[in-house]
Amino acid sequence: MKRIALDIETTGLDPKLGHKIVEIGCIELDNNYPTGRYFQEYINPNRNMPEDALKIHGLTNDFLANKPLFIEIVDKFLNFLDGGELVIHNAKFDLGFLNYELELCSKENLKNFKVIDTLLLARKIFPGAANNLDALCRRYSLDLTKRKKHGALLDAELLADVFLEMNGGRQQGINLEFENKIIERNLENTKNCLYSKKTVAPSEEEALKHKKIISLLKNNHW
Numbered sequence: 001m002k003r004i005a006l007d008i009e010t011t012g013l014d015p016k017l018g019h020k021i022v023e024i025g026c027i028e029l030d031n032n033y034p035t036g037r038y039f040q041e042y043i044n045p046n047r048n049m050p051e052d053a054l055k056i057h058g059l060t061n062d063f064l065a066n067k068p069l070f071i072e073i074v075d076k077f078l079n080f081l082d083g084g085e086l087v088i089h090n091a092k093f094d095l096g097f098l099n100y101e102l103e104l105c106s107k108e109n110l111k112n113f114k115v116i117d118t119l120l121l122a123r124k125i126f127p128g129a130a131n132n133l134d135a136l137c138r139r140y141s142l143d144l145t146k147r148k149k150h151g152a153l154l155d156a157e158l159l160a161d162v163f164l165e166m167n168g169g170r171q172q173g174i175n176l177e178f179e180n181k182i183i184e185r186n187l188e189n190t191k192n193c194l195y196s197k198k199t200v201a202p203s204e205e206e207a208l209k210h211k212k213i214i215s216l217l218k219n220n221h222w
Contacts, residue, residue: 002084003029003116005160007152008094009057011045015100020045021070022059025153026080027160029087032167034160039080040153042067058149071105078107086110087163089133089155091117118163125166133158140165 005027012019026039042059044067049060088094099109122131129135133155137144142161147154164170 001031003032003087003163004081004084005029005087005156005163006081006094007089007155007159008097009053009059009150009152010097011047011049011053013093015097018047019097020047021097021101022049022053022064023057023152024073024077025151025156026077027153027156028080028084029160029163032164034157037080038153038156039077041073041077043070043073044068056150070101074102074105074107081110081113085114085116087116087118087159089117089159089162090119091115116163118159118166121166133162136162140169 007025008021009023010019010021021043022045023042024039028035028037042064044064046069049064054060095110095115099111102109118136119131122136126139129139134144134147136142137158140162142158142165144158147158
């Protein structure tokens with residue numbers, strides 16, 4: 001099962017107010033395990049970076065000035081997603097920006113993709129608790145030392161690890177293999193216990209005693 005852990009960084013909170021995507025990061029998963037394939041692009045937003053957004057991800061106007069526009073990377077991005085399910089933390093935010101940009105490029109939006117929102121999953125698993133990505137990483141004892149600032153690819157990597165933990169962690173394959181071996185061994189033991197090939201015959205003395213006991217029984221049918 002191909003899945004894509006996806007994250008974006010932006011200049012603000014609402015694309016309809018002129019805010020833009022400045023980074024996309026994706027990690028490919030196969031049966032919830034990272035395959036090693038990833039997608040990352042920094043994107044020129046063609047506007048100034050607000051101070052509040054700069055504090056979150058640290059992407060400056062100068063750094064982004066020579067990066068491609070979204071329309072220049074859109075086909076490469078969609079090719080990477082092709083055939084996969086999307087794993088996103090707070091999917092409403094990311095999809096709002098991505099679909100807005102895709103429609104500006106006259107591309108089909110992501111409405112036909114199956115989306116797994118890990119924020120909604122986390123609220124079911126840990127109701128009432130903090131369920132942002134940092135909190136989930138701490139809850140699952142995942143290393144956050146590299147996360148000095150937000151970054152789409154780094155956050156997609158952390159999201160992939162969180163999603164794996166939500167589905168049983170890195171031991172899930174080992175546990176399944178162990179359980180299968182136990183089942184196979186139990187079936188083998190059961191099969192061996194269905195009958196015994198060993199035949200035990202009574203001794204001559206035992207046969208005589210048995211005959212004597214039978215003769216003492218009244219109205220016996222033997």
